[in-house]
Amino acid sequence: MAIRFALGYRTVSFEAASLLVRFPPLEILADMDAKMYKRIRDLRQSGNSVPGIVVVRLRREERRHALKRWRELLQQPKFSCKRVVEAVLQYFEAWLKRKQRISYRLTQMLTEHDCFGQYLNRIGREATTNCHHCGGAIDSAQHTLEECPAWNTERRVLVARIG
Ligand SMILES: [Zn+2]
Incomplete structure:
Protein backbone atom coordinates (compact mmCIF):
# COMPACT_ATOMS: atom_id res chain seq x y z
CA MET A 1 0.00 0.00 0.00
CA ALA A 2 2.81 2.40 0.87
CA ILE A 3 4.43 1.85 -2.53
CA ARG A 4 1.08 2.51 -4.25
CA PHE A 5 0.48 5.69 -2.25
CA ALA A 6 4.04 6.81 -3.05
CA LEU A 7 3.40 6.10 -6.74
CA GLY A 8 6.64 4.14 -6.74
CA TYR A 9 7.94 1.15 -8.60
CA ARG A 10 7.33 -2.15 -6.85
CA THR A 11 11.08 -2.41 -6.34
CA VAL A 12 11.06 0.56 -3.93
CA SER A 13 11.87 -0.67 -0.42
CA PHE A 14 9.19 -0.74 2.24
CA GLU A 15 11.19 1.65 4.42
CA ALA A 16 11.49 4.20 1.61
CA ALA A 17 7.85 3.94 0.58
CA SER A 18 6.53 4.22 4.12
CA LEU A 19 8.74 7.25 4.75
CA LEU A 20 7.60 8.90 1.52
CA VAL A 21 3.95 8.51 2.50
CA ARG A 22 4.63 9.35 6.17
CA PHE A 23 3.43 6.03 7.53
CA PRO A 24 5.47 4.87 10.54
CA PRO A 25 6.26 1.16 10.87
CA LEU A 26 3.41 -0.86 12.35
CA GLU A 27 5.47 -2.05 15.31
CA ILE A 28 6.03 1.57 16.33
CA LEU A 29 2.33 2.42 15.94
CA ALA A 30 1.32 -0.71 17.86
CA ASP A 31 3.76 0.14 20.63
CA MET A 32 2.40 3.70 20.76
CA ASP A 33 -1.18 2.41 21.13
CA ALA A 34 -0.14 -0.14 23.77
CA LYS A 35 1.56 2.58 25.81
CA MET A 36 -1.51 4.81 25.49
CA TYR A 37 -3.76 2.00 26.62
CA LYS A 38 -1.53 1.20 29.62
CA ARG A 39 -1.23 4.85 30.71
CA ILE A 40 -5.00 5.42 30.56
CA ARG A 41 -5.69 2.11 32.31
CA ASP A 42 -3.19 2.95 35.06
CA LEU A 43 -4.77 6.37 35.60
CA ARG A 44 -8.26 4.85 35.84
CA GLN A 45 -7.12 2.03 38.14
CA SER A 46 -5.62 4.57 40.52
CA GLY A 47 -9.01 6.28 40.78
CA ASN A 48 -8.46 9.20 38.41
CA SER A 49 -10.93 10.29 35.80
CA VAL A 50 -9.43 10.64 32.34
CA PRO A 51 -11.08 13.52 30.48
CA GLY A 52 -10.70 13.91 26.75
CA ILE A 53 -8.15 16.70 27.08
CA VAL A 54 -5.86 14.36 29.03
CA VAL A 55 -6.24 11.67 26.39
CA VAL A 56 -5.33 14.21 23.69
CA ARG A 57 -2.25 15.31 25.65
CA LEU A 58 -1.15 11.70 26.25
CA ARG A 59 -1.71 10.84 22.57
CA ARG A 60 0.37 13.84 21.48
CA GLU A 61 3.16 12.83 23.87
CA GLU A 62 3.16 9.19 22.77
CA ARG A 63 3.08 10.24 19.10
CA ARG A 64 6.14 12.43 19.67
CA HIS A 65 7.95 9.44 21.25
CA ALA A 66 6.89 7.20 18.36
CA LEU A 67 8.19 9.64 15.76
CA LYS A 68 11.47 9.93 17.67
CA ARG A 69 11.76 6.12 17.58
CA TRP A 70 11.02 6.10 13.85
CA ARG A 71 13.67 8.72 13.24
CA GLU A 72 16.24 6.70 15.25
CA LEU A 73 15.28 3.58 13.32
CA LEU A 74 15.80 5.36 10.00
CA GLN A 75 19.24 6.55 11.06
CA GLN A 76 20.47 2.97 11.27
CA PRO A 77 22.74 2.23 8.31
CA LYS A 78 20.98 -1.05 7.47
CA PHE A 79 18.52 0.48 4.99
CA SER A 80 19.19 0.50 1.27
CA CYS A 81 17.13 3.64 0.74
CA LYS A 82 19.83 6.07 1.87
CA ARG A 83 18.92 8.74 -0.69
CA VAL A 84 15.30 8.89 0.54
CA VAL A 85 16.29 8.81 4.21
CA GLU A 86 18.97 11.50 3.80
CA ALA A 87 16.60 13.77 1.88
CA VAL A 88 13.65 13.40 4.23
CA LEU A 89 15.41 13.26 7.60
CA GLN A 90 16.82 16.75 7.09
CA TYR A 91 13.23 18.03 7.13
CA PHE A 92 11.58 15.20 9.04
CA GLU A 93 9.07 17.25 11.07
CA ALA A 94 8.15 19.44 8.10
CA TRP A 95 7.85 16.35 5.92
CA LEU A 96 5.43 14.75 8.37
CA LYS A 97 3.28 17.91 8.46
CA ARG A 98 3.23 18.15 4.67
CA LYS A 99 -0.33 18.33 3.36
CA GLN A 100 0.25 17.44 -0.28
CA ARG A 101 0.39 13.89 -1.48
CA ILE A 102 3.78 12.93 -2.89
CA SER A 103 4.01 13.21 -6.65
CA TYR A 104 5.20 10.56 -9.05
CA ARG A 105 8.13 12.78 -10.08
CA LEU A 106 9.28 13.38 -6.51
CA THR A 107 9.16 9.65 -5.82
CA GLN A 108 11.21 9.09 -8.98
CA MET A 109 13.85 11.59 -7.93
CA LEU A 110 14.12 10.35 -4.37
CA THR A 111 14.05 6.60 -5.02
CA GLU A 112 15.90 6.63 -8.38
CA HIS A 113 13.68 3.71 -9.38
CA ASP A 114 12.46 4.74 -12.80
ZN1 LIG B 1 21.68 13.42 -19.84
Missing part, protein backbone atom coordinates in the same frame (compact mmCIF):
# COMPACT_ATOMS: atom_id res chain seq x y z
CA CYS A 115 13.59 5.41 -16.34
CA PHE A 116 17.15 6.26 -15.35
CA GLY A 117 19.86 4.42 -17.26
CA GLN A 118 21.67 3.52 -14.07
CA TYR A 119 18.59 1.86 -12.56
CA LEU A 120 17.52 0.18 -15.80
CA ASN A 121 21.04 -1.19 -16.29
CA ARG A 122 21.10 -2.51 -12.73
CA ILE A 123 17.85 -4.45 -13.22
CA GLY A 124 18.95 -5.76 -16.63
CA ARG A 125 16.66 -3.63 -18.81
CA GLU A 126 19.39 -1.53 -20.45
CA ALA A 127 22.80 -2.57 -21.76
CA THR A 128 24.49 0.61 -20.49
CA THR A 129 23.96 3.31 -17.88
CA ASN A 130 24.11 6.02 -20.56
CA CYS A 131 21.67 8.91 -20.76
CA HIS A 132 19.41 8.72 -23.82
CA HIS A 133 19.07 12.50 -23.88
CA CYS A 134 22.67 13.70 -23.85
CA GLY A 135 24.81 10.58 -24.07
CA GLY A 136 26.24 11.14 -20.58
CA ALA A 137 27.94 8.12 -19.04
CA ILE A 138 25.62 7.70 -16.07
CA ASP A 139 21.95 8.57 -16.27
CA SER A 140 20.73 8.89 -12.70
CA ALA A 141 18.24 11.02 -10.81
CA GLN A 142 21.12 13.29 -9.81
CA HIS A 143 22.25 13.57 -13.43
CA THR A 144 18.72 14.60 -14.39
CA LEU A 145 18.49 17.10 -11.53
CA GLU A 146 21.88 18.74 -11.89
CA GLU A 147 23.59 18.02 -15.19
CA CYS A 148 21.61 16.78 -18.16
CA PRO A 149 21.19 19.59 -20.73
CA ALA A 150 17.89 18.07 -21.84
CA TRP A 151 16.32 19.38 -18.62
CA ASN A 152 17.85 22.88 -18.60
CA THR A 153 14.50 24.64 -18.98
CA GLU A 154 12.83 22.65 -16.19
CA ARG A 155 15.93 23.06 -14.01
CA ARG A 156 15.87 26.86 -14.45
CA VAL A 157 12.21 26.93 -13.39
CA LEU A 158 12.98 24.77 -10.34
CA VAL A 159 16.01 26.85 -9.33
CA ALA A 160 14.04 30.08 -9.74
CA ARG A 161 11.35 28.63 -7.51
CA ILE A 162 13.34 26.98 -4.71
CA GLY A 163 16.85 28.30 -5.11
Whole structure:
Protein backbone atom coordinates (compact mmCIF):
# COMPACT_ATOMS: atom_id res chain seq x y z
CA MET A 1 0.00 0.00 0.00
CA ALA A 2 2.81 2.40 0.87
CA ILE A 3 4.43 1.85 -2.53
CA ARG A 4 1.08 2.51 -4.25
CA PHE A 5 0.48 5.69 -2.25
CA ALA A 6 4.04 6.81 -3.05
CA LEU A 7 3.40 6.10 -6.74
CA GLY A 8 6.64 4.14 -6.74
CA TYR A 9 7.94 1.15 -8.60
CA ARG A 10 7.33 -2.15 -6.85
CA THR A 11 11.08 -2.41 -6.34
CA VAL A 12 11.06 0.56 -3.93
CA SER A 13 11.87 -0.67 -0.42
CA PHE A 14 9.19 -0.74 2.24
CA GLU A 15 11.19 1.65 4.42
CA ALA A 16 11.49 4.20 1.61
CA ALA A 17 7.85 3.94 0.58
CA SER A 18 6.53 4.22 4.12
CA LEU A 19 8.74 7.25 4.75
CA LEU A 20 7.60 8.90 1.52
CA VAL A 21 3.95 8.51 2.50
CA ARG A 22 4.63 9.35 6.17
CA PHE A 23 3.43 6.03 7.53
CA PRO A 24 5.47 4.87 10.54
CA PRO A 25 6.26 1.16 10.87
CA LEU A 26 3.41 -0.86 12.35
CA GLU A 27 5.47 -2.05 15.31
CA ILE A 28 6.03 1.57 16.33
CA LEU A 29 2.33 2.42 15.94
CA ALA A 30 1.32 -0.71 17.86
CA ASP A 31 3.76 0.14 20.63
CA MET A 32 2.40 3.70 20.76
CA ASP A 33 -1.18 2.41 21.13
CA ALA A 34 -0.14 -0.14 23.77
CA LYS A 35 1.56 2.58 25.81
CA MET A 36 -1.51 4.81 25.49
CA TYR A 37 -3.76 2.00 26.62
CA LYS A 38 -1.53 1.20 29.62
CA ARG A 39 -1.23 4.85 30.71
CA ILE A 40 -5.00 5.42 30.56
CA ARG A 41 -5.69 2.11 32.31
CA ASP A 42 -3.19 2.95 35.06
CA LEU A 43 -4.77 6.37 35.60
CA ARG A 44 -8.26 4.85 35.84
CA GLN A 45 -7.12 2.03 38.14
CA SER A 46 -5.62 4.57 40.52
CA GLY A 47 -9.01 6.28 40.78
CA ASN A 48 -8.46 9.20 38.41
CA SER A 49 -10.93 10.29 35.80
CA VAL A 50 -9.43 10.64 32.34
CA PRO A 51 -11.08 13.52 30.48
CA GLY A 52 -10.70 13.91 26.75
CA ILE A 53 -8.15 16.70 27.08
CA VAL A 54 -5.86 14.36 29.03
CA VAL A 55 -6.24 11.67 26.39
CA VAL A 56 -5.33 14.21 23.69
CA ARG A 57 -2.25 15.31 25.65
CA LEU A 58 -1.15 11.70 26.25
CA ARG A 59 -1.71 10.84 22.57
CA ARG A 60 0.37 13.84 21.48
CA GLU A 61 3.16 12.83 23.87
CA GLU A 62 3.16 9.19 22.77
CA ARG A 63 3.08 10.24 19.10
CA ARG A 64 6.14 12.43 19.67
CA HIS A 65 7.95 9.44 21.25
CA ALA A 66 6.89 7.20 18.36
CA LEU A 67 8.19 9.64 15.76
CA LYS A 68 11.47 9.93 17.67
CA ARG A 69 11.76 6.12 17.58
CA TRP A 70 11.02 6.10 13.85
CA ARG A 71 13.67 8.72 13.24
CA GLU A 72 16.24 6.70 15.25
CA LEU A 73 15.28 3.58 13.32
CA LEU A 74 15.80 5.36 10.00
CA GLN A 75 19.24 6.55 11.06
CA GLN A 76 20.47 2.97 11.27
CA PRO A 77 22.74 2.23 8.31
CA LYS A 78 20.98 -1.05 7.47
CA PHE A 79 18.52 0.48 4.99
CA SER A 80 19.19 0.50 1.27
CA CYS A 81 17.13 3.64 0.74
CA LYS A 82 19.83 6.07 1.87
CA ARG A 83 18.92 8.74 -0.69
CA VAL A 84 15.30 8.89 0.54
CA VAL A 85 16.29 8.81 4.21
CA GLU A 86 18.97 11.50 3.80
CA ALA A 87 16.60 13.77 1.88
CA VAL A 88 13.65 13.40 4.23
CA LEU A 89 15.41 13.26 7.60
CA GLN A 90 16.82 16.75 7.09
CA TYR A 91 13.23 18.03 7.13
CA PHE A 92 11.58 15.20 9.04
CA GLU A 93 9.07 17.25 11.07
CA ALA A 94 8.15 19.44 8.10
CA TRP A 95 7.85 16.35 5.92
CA LEU A 96 5.43 14.75 8.37
CA LYS A 97 3.28 17.91 8.46
CA ARG A 98 3.23 18.15 4.67
CA LYS A 99 -0.33 18.33 3.36
CA GLN A 100 0.25 17.44 -0.28
CA ARG A 101 0.39 13.89 -1.48
CA ILE A 102 3.78 12.93 -2.89
CA SER A 103 4.01 13.21 -6.65
CA TYR A 104 5.20 10.56 -9.05
CA ARG A 105 8.13 12.78 -10.08
CA LEU A 106 9.28 13.38 -6.51
CA THR A 107 9.16 9.65 -5.82
CA GLN A 108 11.21 9.09 -8.98
CA MET A 109 13.85 11.59 -7.93
CA LEU A 110 14.12 10.35 -4.37
CA THR A 111 14.05 6.60 -5.02
CA GLU A 112 15.90 6.63 -8.38
CA HIS A 113 13.68 3.71 -9.38
CA ASP A 114 12.46 4.74 -12.80
CA CYS A 115 13.59 5.41 -16.34
CA PHE A 116 17.15 6.26 -15.35
CA GLY A 117 19.86 4.42 -17.26
CA GLN A 118 21.67 3.52 -14.07
CA TYR A 119 18.59 1.86 -12.56
CA LEU A 120 17.52 0.18 -15.80
CA ASN A 121 21.04 -1.19 -16.29
CA ARG A 122 21.10 -2.51 -12.73
CA ILE A 123 17.85 -4.45 -13.22
CA GLY A 124 18.95 -5.76 -16.63
CA ARG A 125 16.66 -3.63 -18.81
CA GLU A 126 19.39 -1.53 -20.45
CA ALA A 127 22.80 -2.57 -21.76
CA THR A 128 24.49 0.61 -20.49
CA THR A 129 23.96 3.31 -17.88
CA ASN A 130 24.11 6.02 -20.56
CA CYS A 131 21.67 8.91 -20.76
CA HIS A 132 19.41 8.72 -23.82
CA HIS A 133 19.07 12.50 -23.88
CA CYS A 134 22.67 13.70 -23.85
CA GLY A 135 24.81 10.58 -24.07
CA GLY A 136 26.24 11.14 -20.58
CA ALA A 137 27.94 8.12 -19.04
CA ILE A 138 25.62 7.70 -16.07
CA ASP A 139 21.95 8.57 -16.27
CA SER A 140 20.73 8.89 -12.70
CA ALA A 141 18.24 11.02 -10.81
CA GLN A 142 21.12 13.29 -9.81
CA HIS A 143 22.25 13.57 -13.43
CA THR A 144 18.72 14.60 -14.39
CA LEU A 145 18.49 17.10 -11.53
CA GLU A 146 21.88 18.74 -11.89
CA GLU A 147 23.59 18.02 -15.19
CA CYS A 148 21.61 16.78 -18.16
CA PRO A 149 21.19 19.59 -20.73
CA ALA A 150 17.89 18.07 -21.84
CA TRP A 151 16.32 19.38 -18.62
CA ASN A 152 17.85 22.88 -18.60
CA THR A 153 14.50 24.64 -18.98
CA GLU A 154 12.83 22.65 -16.19
CA ARG A 155 15.93 23.06 -14.01
CA ARG A 156 15.87 26.86 -14.45
CA VAL A 157 12.21 26.93 -13.39
CA LEU A 158 12.98 24.77 -10.34
CA VAL A 159 16.01 26.85 -9.33
CA ALA A 160 14.04 30.08 -9.74
CA ARG A 161 11.35 28.63 -7.51
CA ILE A 162 13.34 26.98 -4.71
CA GLY A 163 16.85 28.30 -5.11
ZN1 LIG B 1 21.68 13.42 -19.84
